[in-house]
Amino acid sequence: MLSVDPAARRVGLRPGTPVAKAQALHPGLTVMDADPQGDREGLEKLALWFQQRIAPIVAPDPPDGIVLDTTGADHLHGGEQAMLAAMVQRLRDTGIAARAAVADTLGAAHALARHGRARMLVVPPGGAVAAMAELPVAALRLPDDIVDGLQALGVSRISPLAGMPRAPLALRFGPEVARRLDQAFGRVGEAIVPLRPVEPVEVGRNFAEPIGAAETIARMIGTLVPPLCRMLEERGQGGRCFDLLLHRVDSRAEAVRVATGRPVRDAGRVNRLLCEKIETIDPGFGIERMVLTASWTEPMGMRQAVSLLGEAEEPDISDLVDILANRVGTQALYRLAPVESDMPERACCRVPALAPDETKEWPDRWPRPMRLLPRPEPVQAMAELPDQPPVFFIWRGVRRKVRCADGPERVFGEWWKEDAEWTTARDYFRVEDISGARFWIYRAGDGEHGETGSQGWFLHGIFG
Amino acid sequence: MPEPEPRPALEVLREQISRLEGRAGRRRAVLPFGLAEIDGRLPGGGLALGALHEVAGGGGDALHAAAAGQFAAGIAARTRGRVLWIVTRRDVFAPALMQAGLSGRRVIYVEARSDVDVLACFEEGLRHGGLGAVVAEVARLSMTASRRLQLAAERSGALGIAIRRWRRPAGAADFGQPTASVTRWRVSVLPSVMLPVPGVGRPRWRLELIRARAGDEAVFDVEACDGQGRLACGRLVENRLALPAVLADGPGAEEAGRRRARA
Numbered sequence: 001m002l003s004v005d006p007a008a009r010r011v012g013l014r015p016g017t018p019v020a021k022a023q024a025l026h027p028g029l030t031v032m033d034a035d036p037q038g039d040r041e042g043l044e045k046l047a048l049w050f051q052q053r054i055a056p057i058v059a060p061d062p063p064d065g066i067v068l069d070t071t072g073a074d075h076l077h078g079g080e081q082a083m084l085a086a087m088v089q090r091l092r093d094t095g096i097a098a099r100a101a102v103a104d105t106l107g108a109a110h111a112l113a114r115h116g117r118a119r120m121l122v123v124p125p126g127g128a129v130a131a132m133a134e135l136p137v138a139a140l141r142l143p144d145d146i147v148d149g150l151q152a153l154g155v156s157r158i159s160p161l162a163g164m165p166r167a168p169l170a171l172r173f174g175p176e177v178a179r180r181l182d183q184a185f186g187r188v189g190e191a192i193v194p195l196r197p198v199e200p201v202e203v204g205r206n207f208a209e210p211i212g213a214a215e216t217i218a219r220m221i222g223t224l225v226p227p228l229c230r231m232l233e234e235r236g237q238g239g240r241c242f243d244l245l246l247h248r249v250d251s252r253a254e255a256v257r258v259a260t261g262r263p264v265r266d267a268g269r270v271n272r273l274l275c276e277k278i279e280t281i282d283p284g285f286g287i288e289r290m291v292l293t294a295s296w297t298e299p300m301g302m303r304q305a306v307s308l309l310g311e312a313e314e315p316d317i318s319d320l321v322d323i324l325a326n327r328v329g330t331q332a333l334y335r336l337a338p339v340e341s342d343m344p345e346r347a348c349c350r351v352p353a354l355a356p357d358e359t360k361e362w363p364d365r366w367p368r369p370m371r372l373l374p375r376p377e378p379v380q381a382m383a384e385l386p387d388q389p390p391v392f393f394i395w396r397g398v399r400r401k402v403r404c405a406d407g408p409e410r411v412f413g414e415w416w417k418e419d420a421e422w423t424t425a426r427d428y429f430r431v432e433d434i435s436g437a438r439f440w441i442y443r444a445g446d447g448e449h450g451e452t453g454s455q456g457w458f459l460h461g462i463f464g
Numbered sequence: 465m466p467e468p469e470p471r472p473a474l475e476v477l478r479e480q481i482s483r484l485e486g487r488a489g490r491r492r493a494v495l496p497f498g499l500a501e502i503d504g505r506l507p508g509g510g511l512a513l514g515a516l517h518e519v520a521g522g523g524g525d526a527l528h529a530a531a532a533g534q535f536a537a538g539i540a541a542r543t544r545g546r547v548l549w550i551v552t553r554r555d556v557f558a559p560a561l562m563q564a565g566l567s568g569r570r571v572i573y574v575e576a577r578s579d580v581d582v583l584a585c586f587e588e589g590l591r592h593g594g595l596g597a598v599v600a601e602v603a604r605l606s607m608t609a610s611r612r613l614q615l616a617a618e619r620s621g622a623l624g625i626a627i628r629r630w631r632r633p634a635g636a637a638d639f640g641q642p643t644a645s646v647t648r649w650r651v652s653v654l655p656s657v658m659l660p661v662p663g664v665g666r667p668r669w670r671l672e673l674i675r676a677r678a679g680d681e682a683v684f685d686v687e688a689c690d691g692q693g694r695l696a697c698g699r700l701v702e703n704r705l706a707l708p709a710v711l712a713d714g715p716g717a718e719e720a721g722r723r724r725a726r727a
Contacts, residue, residue, distance in 0.1 A: 314545065314546075315545060315593075315594030315595075316594065317546055317572075317592065317594045317595065319592075320548075320588060320589065320592040320594065320595070321572070323588055324574055324585055324588060324589075327581070327584065327585065327588075328574060328575065328576055328577070328581060328585065332574060332575040332576070332577075333572065333573070333574055333575075334572070334573055334575075335568065335569070335571060335572055335573065336558040336568050336571070336573065337568060338559075338568060344557070347557075347558075347559060348557075348558050348559075348568075353572045357569045358568075358569065361562060361567065361568065362558070362559040362562050362568070364562070364563060367560075367563060368557055368559040368560040368563055369530065369557055369560055370528075370530040370531070370533045370534045370537075370556070370557060370560045370561075371528050371529075371530045371533070371555045371556070371557060372555055372556075372557035373555060374554065374555060403655060404656070404658065404659070404662065404663060404664050404665075405662070405663070405664065406663045406664045430664055431664075432655065432656060432664050434655065435523075435524070435653070435655070436652075436653040436654045436655035436656070436668070437524060437525070437653050438653065438656075438664065438667060461557060462525075462528045462530040463530060463534075463560075463667065464530040464531040464532070464533060464534030464535070464560070464651075464653075464667065464669075464688060464689075
């Protein structure tokens with residue numbers, strides 16, 4: 001077991017107990033798998049939270065700690081003691097049991113927070129040596145084998161260790177012991193690598209008077225977009241998703257989100273996309289604050305637009321695609337790409353409108369109908385078996401006499417895609433009736449063997 | 465020294481009118497069919513670019529607009545650049561467009577939920593100007609809507625084709641209502657020419673040019689779009705002419721050449 005909660009600790013379980021033994025002792029025990037990766041991510045999130053609220057330099061200290069450089073930040077929270085109390089209280093409110101310590105150095109604070117007697121401890125400046133004297137040597141962030149070695153020598157507290165001559169220690173355990181001691185006592189500096197927050201690209205604006213008219217909202221969007229695009233440009237990024245939050249006077253928020261197919265930082269385009277959505281905004285009694293965020297950004301380099309030499313570039317239609325996609329939805333905007341399948345229903349697959357061009361084409365062996373009915377419609381027909389086209393057929397109540405026909409084009413079921421198509425076959429005919437209308441009809445089955453299909457006729461497409 | 469021929473009064477008048485309309489200095493580009501018979505009847509010698517055109521199926525084809533769709537695909541294939549195809553029903557079969565010369569790589573489909581959405585997307589597409597052609601399948605097209613579309617097309621120079629397609633046969637009566645489109649076509653299927661062997665010959669259509677701005681109405685019997693690259697341009701046999709989808713100088717020329725080489 002890696003960690004136990006207070007209830008488990010009360011019944012005598014400790015980290016390091018084998019799970020089987022613990023379960024034998026306490027049958028109702030809840031065991032959860034360790035998730036170091038998840039823990040690390042959670043710790044990072046928590047560190048970000050601290051950074052936004054407490055101090056600017058914050059780093060996660062895996063596996064179980066967070067380091068803050070509170071220099072110059074404690075007065076904002078009413079002094080160090082009050083700051084610690086507030087932090088621990090906030091963590092307890094969210095269900096996290098925490099210990100905290102403030103000290104001159106990272107090493108000392110680290111040791112005191114984990115091994116000190118008090119849950120919260122503020123060490124006055126210069127008091128680290130005294131405060132750490134009685135702590136075990138394990139508090140010095142030393143590897144386990146060095147700690148064991150020191151234990152074997154009878155050194156278990158920090159104060160005797162600090163008093164020992166350095167040279168024999170370094171000879172026996174390497175430079176690590178002296179380095180950690182110096183770090184804890186502030187003789188050697190130790191930098192905190194601060195967490196760099198992914199700052200949202202965000203522009204906000206407050207209004208003295210609530211606004212509500214569509215034209216005013218459009219104008220205000222027009223003032224928010226250019227600074228946002230400049231911010232994106234400074235970072236060398238383009239936005240894929242833009243969120244506009246409108247805070248209303250009745251403390252509700254309206255949100256508008258537009259997405260683009262490619263990274264964009266052209267103010268005109270973003271403005272256009274957002275203004276298209278104004279009609280979906282309900283301003284209520286008025287909007288008092290607008291915040292525009294580029295919530296999904298991607299790197300976007302500079303690109304040479306047009307050169308005078310050579311051939312003209314194909315016009316960029318990604319802006320049109322964005323406008324249409326935000327109107328009808330991304331799903332409803334597509335290109336059709338060839339699929340290697342003889343079944344007409346499966347000949348096409350949808351690809352995104354801006355997907356790279358495919359190299360294949362549909363085979364051009366037989367004429368294909370302009371309209372393919374979504375489902376083949378059964379028709380009554382009379383035909384000679386096994387492979388003659390029908391003489392006439394009745395479709396949607398109209399009897400059509402066949403004037404001439406092409407076929408059959410036999411299509412076999414694709415058993416590797418559908419079990420039901422193991423033996424099936426279709427015979428497709430292109431038929432023209434006496435009025436000149438041309439249809440694509442097929443017989444389910446090969447006309448000879450019953451297992452290949454029902455031998456019924458279906459109309460599947462209409463030729464131009 | 466011979467006197468310079470006096471310009472016909474009509475020409476002068478037309479010029480004046482176009483100056484009044486504010487289109488002076490903007491020569492109308494056209495997309496010729498490559499058939500003298502048809503191009504000669506169209507003002508400017510071809511289908512005007514930067515304009516809205518209407519196509520509908522005749523007779524039983526009014527509901528499916530299969531021939532009309534193929535006709536539109538053949539026109540769109542001869543433009544340059546991507547093509548936006550706006551539909552409400554998903555029954556366009558892309559391999560057929562390819563056989564009319566319109567490769568699947570060029571066509572972007574928009575599936576609109578309603579006629580209102582179709583018209584909105586149609587207008588966006590026409591206004592953009594970076595597309596070769598915008599094709600929309602739409603049932604109702606009011607004067608106001610078509611005027612907006614026509615203006616958007618005029619401003620960007622895009623070719624707009626409205627395929628009129630109705631849910632019920634009765635709706636086809638709507639095709640008589642006036643709209644702002646520059647030409648209006650009705651495409652009906654004709655029986656193909658009987659082959660000496662069993663089989664279906666090359667499809668034939670009756671093209672009715674019902675309305676052409678500054679032009680006369682006319683009827684042509686043609687052989688359908690040909691994506692095979694057989695450039696039977698001007699193959700006039702009595703009243704029949706071939707309507708090639710792929711012209712030698714069109715964007716599909718290299719494909720056509722490839723197919724020819726294969727054949």
